[in-house]
Amino acid sequence: MSSEELGELASRLGAPMEKGVHSLLISVPRGRAKEACAAIAALPGFYHLSTITAVDTGDAIELLYHFWKGKSFVAIRTELPKESLTADSISGLLASATLYEAEIQDLFGVNFIGNPYAGRRLLLPDSYPQDAPPPLRVEADPEKIRRLMELE
Numbered sequence: 001m002s003s004e005e006l007g008e009l010a011s012r013l014g015a016p017m018e019k020g021v022h023s024l025l026i027s028v029p030r031g032r033a034k035e036a037c038a039a040i041a042a043l044p045g046f047y048h049l050s051t052i053t054a055v056d057t058g059d060a061i062e063l064l065y066h067f068w069k070g071k072s073f074v075a076i077r078t079e080l081p082k083e084s085l086t087a088d089s090i091s092g093l094l095a096s097a098t099l100y101e102a103e104i105q106d107l108f109g110v111n112f113i114g115n116p117y118a119g120r121r122l123l124l125p126d127s128y129p130q131d132a133p134p135p136l137r138v139e140a141d142p143e144k145i146r147r148l149m150e151l152e
Helices: 003-012 030-041 097-108 142-148
Strands: 017-019 023-027 048-056 060-069 072-081 086-088 111-113
Touching: 003 017, 003 023, 003 030, 030 060, 030 072, 030 086, 048 097, 060 097, 072 086, 097 111
Parallel strands: 023 072, 086 111
Antiparallel strands: 017 023, 048 060, 060 072
């Protein structure tokens, strides 16, 4: 698919698109990430989801879905306000998303609706305090978490 066709896709999703040398970044509204990922995964050769990453921006958690084909990369970006950290899982579309979403659930507190690991821990120990924020959130205090876990 050409960059023009990807531009049309971004326009259809109501999303701005940023072009790099070998990459495109499409920023979609919160409820359209699954639809955008399905559209990218349906493109010839873009079926490979290389990872999903998350960033705590202070007021929101930004999710980035990274797809690649040869030397070309497409990323879908969306933001979730911290007051409502839920997103539709894409694990039904791309099985490789299952563990990426479970990791983000553990480390950032995002609930991926429909992920088979929803509500279960993947990386954090069972002893991780229920009242502590997820460890990669800005408001997490590592020293306080260590004390709560009786590691000090």
